[in-house]
Every structure is written in C-alpha cells, then in structure tokens.
Amino acid sequence: MIWNVDNVLVLSAHTDDMEVGAGATVRLLVESGANVRSVVFSDCRKSVDTSKHPIDILRKECEAAAKHMGIKDLTIYELPVRDFPARRQEILETIYGLRRDEDYDLVLTTWVGDLHQDHRVVAEETFRAFMKTDVSVLSYEIAGNSPGFTPEVYVPLTEEQVN
Numbered sequence: 267m268i269w270n271v272d273n274v275l276v277l278s279a280h281t282d283d284m285e286v287g288a289g290a291t292v293r294l295l296v297e298s299g300a301n302v303r304s305v306v307f308s309d310c311r312k313s314v315d316t317s318k319h320p321i322d323i324l325r326k327e328c329e330a331a332a333k334h335m336g337i338k339d340l341t342i343y344e345l346p347v348r349d350f351p352a353r354r355q356e357i358l359e360t361i362y363g364l365r366r367d368e369d370y371d372l373v374l375t376t377w378v379g380d381l382h383q384d385h386r387v388v389a390e391e392t393f394r395a396f397m398k399t400d401v402s403v404l405s406y407e408i409a410g411n412s413p414g415f416t417p418e419v420y421v422p423l424t425e426e427q428v429n
C-alpha cells in the first residue's frame with residue numbers, strides 16, 4: 267500500500283482538475299487498494315458550448331474518466347464555475363461534511379497559489395477543514411495555472427498509469 271493509506275479523498279473544483287493534476291497518482295492509489303473518493307464541486311455546465319455539445323458533456327467525461335481510473339465513488343456538485351469565492355462558506359461546510367463521513371488518511375486538493383479563483387478556494391477551504399487533524403493534505407499542480415508551484419512530493423509512476 268503506497269504511503270500506507272486506506273482512505274483517500276480527492277477534491278477538485280472542476281471536472282478535469284484531478285485528471286490533469288494528479289490523475290496518474292490517483293490511479294496508482296486505486297491500484298494499491300486504497301478507497302478513493304473523488305468530489306468535484308462544479309459540473310462546469312456554464313463552460314459548455316451547447317450549440318455543439320450536450321450540456322452534461324463534461325459531467326459524462328468526468329464519470330467516464332473516473333470509471334476508467336477505477337474510482338468507484340464520485341460526486342459531482344453543480345456550483346457555477348468562477349463563482350467559488352462567493353460560495354466559500356458552502357464549500358467549507360461541504361468539506362466538513364466529507365471529513366465527518368470517513369476517516370481519511372490522505373487528501374489531495376488543488377493549490378492555494380493557483381491563478382484560477384475556483385481552484386484557490388477549494389484549496390483554501392480544504393486546508394481550513396483539515397486543519398488540526400492528523401490527515402495528510404497534499405496539493406496537486408494544474409500546469410499552466412500554477413506559476414511558483416514548487417513540488418515537494420514526487421511519485422514514481424509507470425507509463426501505463428500516466429496513460
């Protein structure tokens with residue numbers, strides 16, 4: 267079992283954050299036998315060009331990605347993209363609820379220095395919710411959005427996990 271973790275919570279603002287920022291690591295955790303719960307705060311329907319795609323295309327892609335990665339527990343909320351700062355308290359209370367649901371060993375979340383306000387709010391509220399607990403919280407980098415991100419944890423991955 268990698269890092270000796272049984273229960274992992276992965277938090278994302280949007281339907282592609284975890285896949286881009288920590289997808290291969292999450293795959294490794296799943297392969298290692300960890301119970302992975304993935305929670306996404308927005309289905310990003312505001313970002314869909316509905317003249318070309320069904321409004322739930324990003325939700326469906328996220329569900330398909332989770333299935334492909336072996337994640338059995340996925341929750342996708344419907345907060346509007348770019349409005350997370352105004353919904354900060356609601357997000358914090360949701361994360362508190364998640365914390366109460368399960369005894370997590372590890373939480374993966376976005377980074378507090380990320381340029382996107384939604385990523386930043388999820389990161390800040392994750393750290394606030396798990397403050398003063400013995401849960402390990404790590405941030406993942408979303409490339410192109412995270413100038414100044416300094417990796418402190420490196421995870422050996424196989425090419426298959428990355429793919």
Ligand SMILES: [Zn+2]
Pocket residue numbers: 279280281282283382385
């Ligand atoms: Zn995002």
